[in-house]
Each structure stands twice: as structure tokens, then as C-alpha cells.
Amino acid sequence: MSGDANGKLGKHVVVLGSSMAGLLATRVLSERFEKVTLVERDALQDNPEPRKGSPQAQHLHVLLARGAQVIEELFPGFFKELVEAGSCPGEMSDAAWYHFGQWKARAQTGVIAYSQTRGLLDWKVRQRVLALPNVTVLDRCEAHGYLTTPDKSRVTGLKLQRQGEPEMALDGVDLVVDASGRGSQTPRWLEELGYPRVEQTIIKTDVAYNSRMYHRPKNHKASWSMLAVYADPPNGRRMGVLMPIEKDRWILSLCGILKDHAPTDEAGFLQFARELPKPDIYDAVKDAEPAGPIVVHKFPGSQRRHYDQMARFPESLVVLGDALCSLNPIYGQGMTASALEVMLLRECLLKQGPGELSGLAQRFRKQVPSVLLVPWMLALTEDLSYPEVEGQRPPGFGLMRWYATRLHNLAAHDPEVVRGFANVQHMLKSPAALASPGILWRVLTSRWSSPTT
Ligand SMILES: Cc1cc2nc3c(=O)[nH]c(=O)nc-3n(C[C@H](O)[C@H](O)[C@H](O)COP(=O)(O)OP(=O)(O)OC[C@H]3O[C@@H](n4cnc5c(N)ncnc54)[C@H](O)[C@@H]3O)c2cc1C
CATH class of the missing domain: 3.50.50.60 (FAD/NAD(P)-binding domain)
Structure with missing residues (x-):
């Protein structure tokens, strides 16, 4: 040696x-x-x-907050440089996010993610x-x-x-x-x-990404800088995310799970965006000037060796x-x-x-x-909530889904739940944070609210 x-x-x-x-x-x-x-x-x-x-x-x-922490630790000053080069930092209060039939509350979380081209x-x-x-x-x-x-x-x-x-x-x-x-x-x-x-384990979900960059319209005004309309599993299979990237552009990825993929032609692509549970993404891009072609990436499913x-x-x-x-x-x-x-x-x-x-x-x-x-x-947990996705559900899966659905429901109006959710999603805290006594109490005692419009 x-x-x-x-x-x-x-x-x-x-x-x-x-x-x-x-x-x-x-x-x-x-x-x-x-x-x-x-x-x-x-x-x-x-x-x-x-x-x-x-x-x-x-x-x-998107680079999640925990990943950004690691990169900053390895390369001090990295994100200052990245933002100067055009990366767009953002957090939940900047994002309009429709998820599980609700718009999430626009709470300040302090959890920063970075959006830019991967290149x-x-x-x-x-x-x-x-x-x-x-x-x-x-x-x-x-x-x-x-x-x-x-x-x-x-x-x-x-x-x-x-x-x-x-x-x-x-x-x-x-x-x-x-x-x-x-x-x-x-x-x-x-x-x-x-x-x-x-x-190896493969959780077959047959996802496709159809993506396109747009020039952000100069006169564009919105309360959000990031816009996401997610599927509502197990029924919805389509989602779209529109994020800001360098050079005053947006990137839009339209994703379909279980082979419910977006078309690759211009009209079909826009129609897919229009038919998402909320048409806000379509409204934002329909008149925006494309900055590139529609590109496709197929992803068979999560895989672990x-x-x-x-x-x-x-x-x-x-x-x-x-x-x-x-x-x-x-x-x-x-x-x-x-x-x-x-x-x-x-x-x-x-x-x-x-x-x-x-x-x-x-x-x-x-x-x-x-x-x-x-x-x-x-x-x-998200993938297996589609009954068509094969894979062994862990013990207590039904209870986990019930709890998660109530959490998402609460996240429409409870800033504390949004903060807990953001910290877990960005891998800053363990999922156990979502079962802390404060959050558990809210989940168990909250009244079911109907979806927001
Ligand atoms: C559509 C899509 C969207 C994604 N979005 C996100 C996101 O929003 N956020 C996020 O965190 N992650 C995202 N990911 C995942 C992310 O891209 C990967 O997890 C990340 O790139 C880490 O992968 P890697 O470095 O292990 O491998 P890869 O990125 O696949 O890179 C492998 C490298 O190895 C080289 N290589 C391969 N074989 C050889 C060989 N035999 N000899 C020499 N070189 C070789 C390749 O050229 C390549 O450069 C996304 C993935 C996909 C498919």
C-alpha cells in the first residue's frame, strides 16, 4: 500500500x-x-x-438546500459566485405550488434552493x-x-x-x-x-420529462418566481414545474408518470400544460418566446444497486x-x-x-x-401511492399515506407545517420532524379543509 x-x-x-x-x-x-x-x-x-x-x-x-450546504462547505463562496453567474435562489414564499389539490401556504421557511441550468x-x-x-x-x-x-x-x-x-x-x-x-x-x-x-431494486414508474426553455417576458408580473402544479396521487399522473434560470429565462418541465407523457409537438405540449390541475403554467408560457426546442428524457424508475x-x-x-x-x-x-x-x-x-x-x-x-x-x-412513499406501481409497500404504508395527505392539506394554510415540510423535503431534517408533538397535534385535531381554488 x-x-x-x-x-x-x-x-x-x-x-x-x-x-x-x-x-x-x-x-x-x-x-x-x-x-x-x-x-x-x-x-x-x-x-x-x-x-x-x-x-x-x-x-x-433544482439543487435542494442540503445539497447546497454540502457544496458550500466543500467550496466556500460557491453560491455567491453561482448567483452572480445567474442562478436563482428561492424558497417556499417565492413559490406558488399546487400539490395534493391545494396551493401551499406561502410561508417564509429560510430553506433556500437554487435554480439554474444544470450545465x-x-x-x-x-x-x-x-x-x-x-x-x-x-x-x-x-x-x-x-x-x-x-x-x-x-x-x-x-x-x-x-x-x-x-x-x-x-x-x-x-x-x-x-x-x-x-x-x-x-x-x-x-x-x-x-x-x-x-x-438491484427498480421501482418502475415510467416517467418522462418534456422540457423547454423560454425567454421570461419582460413585462411579466406575478406573485411567484417559481410555479409548480403537481399531480394528486393516486389519480393525477401529470405535473409541471416552471423555474427561473440564468439569462432571464424560464425552464418548464412537464412530467408524466406511468406512461402518461406530454406530447413533443408545440400544440400538444401547451395543451398538456393547460390540462394540468391548474392552468397557471399554461397562462404564464402561452405567449412567452421559446428559447429552445422541446426535449425529452425518459426515466424508467428509481433504481438501487x-x-x-x-x-x-x-x-x-x-x-x-x-x-x-x-x-x-x-x-x-x-x-x-x-x-x-x-x-x-x-x-x-x-x-x-x-x-x-x-x-x-x-x-x-x-x-x-x-x-x-x-x-x-x-x-x-410518493411512487408507491400509485396502485399500478409495483413494489413492496412497507408496513404501516396506509397510515403513512393518511398522515401525509393530512399534512399536505394542512400545508395549505399552516406556516409551521410548511416549514416542517420544506426542511424534510430539502433533507435538512429527518422525516421524524413531521411527527413532532406540535405538528402531530395539528394533524390529529385539524378539520379537513376543502381544496383551494
Ligand atoms: C430528467 C432528470 C431531471 C433531474 N432533476 C434533478 C433535480 O432537479 N435535482 C437533482 O438533485 N437531481 C436531479 N436529477 C438527478 C441528477 O441528474 C443526478 O442524480 C446527478 O447528475 C448525479 O449523477 P451522477 O454524477 O452519479 O451521474 P451522471 O450525472 O449520470 O454522470 C455520469 C458521468 O459519467 C460519465 N461516464 C459514464 N460512463 C463512462 C465510462 N465508461 N467512461 C468514462 N466516463 C463515463 C458520463 O459521461 C457522465 O459525465 C435529474 C435527473 C434526470 C434524469
């Missing part, structure tokens, strides 16, 4: 994938390794343009990461498999191929981190090495981000979940002695389910 006496764990670590999970992982690994190499299939440009390997970047991407967010994080003196990038470079010790018990590198060049071996590294997204090949590569196939349950798993390999757990995007949790996994990796690294890496991979894979518990549960 390489490493030295000045607190470094090793000489060289390789991170596969330069999207949010890979970039944040590179940042924390740069603290404990002499050199970090970031491998990316795409050409990395010094601009915010979307890349082939990040097709979701053309769709609405801008990634570019700004990438600039910070690439400025680190011990980080090197290998872009236009695709990974084809792992290199290991002869007994295959430890990953020692990657088989790589740069565009237009023969395959090469990047061997002799101390740790490999797979942050290559939902399409990660680790399940297959491990199987080829003689490991069992990792079990259970590396923690494998009887055997190699040393010196960590899998995180969407490669480990890819969450239904309509809840906006993916980047924040990745950020929390990276912070767990940082904690695990801190527990290793100088020059000592043994046990790290096993510790991380065993502990990461504790980080995923809440985001997975939040996404699952």
Missing part, C-alpha cells in the same frame, strides 16, 4: 465520471490522496453547454475542482473494465481508451471510485471478474451517485443524495490511518444505505 506519513492515504486515486457525484468525490479525495485522476468519456469544455454524457442537463434541475451548476463546480493542484483530467476517455490483483480481491486500476487511441491500462492506483451514473458497468465488470451479480448485500466485494472500489442509487427525478433529490454519499466517503476516509486503505471499500458500501434511507423512502 502506498501513502506517506503526512496524513495522505495513498498516492493515486481514479474517479470515473465527471458529473456531480464524480466532481464532489474528486474534491474530497484530493484532501487525502497525492493525486486524483478524473476520467470522463465526454470532452470537457470550459463552458456550461450540455454534454452527451449528461442528457438530463437539458431538463429542470451552469456543473461548470462552476468543475472549475473549482479542476483548479485543485493535485487533480488531473483524462477526458474523451472511456473506461472498459477494472484491473485487479491476480486473485481479483482488490481493484488496482481501469482499462481505458482515449478517443482515437488504443486501449491502455491505468494500473497501480490505490482506489477507484465509480461515479459513472445510472448506466454504470460495475455490475457487469464485477461479474466478469467472478463476483456474483449485484441485486445493493452492493452492501454482496457476500464478496473487492477492496479499493467505491460506487456512488446514480451508479449506486438513481432516484425518481421529480423529487429533485439526485444531486443532494450524491453529495451526502460523498460526505460519507469523506468521513470513512478520515477514519483511515495514514497510508492505510484496507477496509475502506467495505466500510463505505456497508454504511451508505444509512445515507440513502431518507431520500429513497421519500421517493418511494
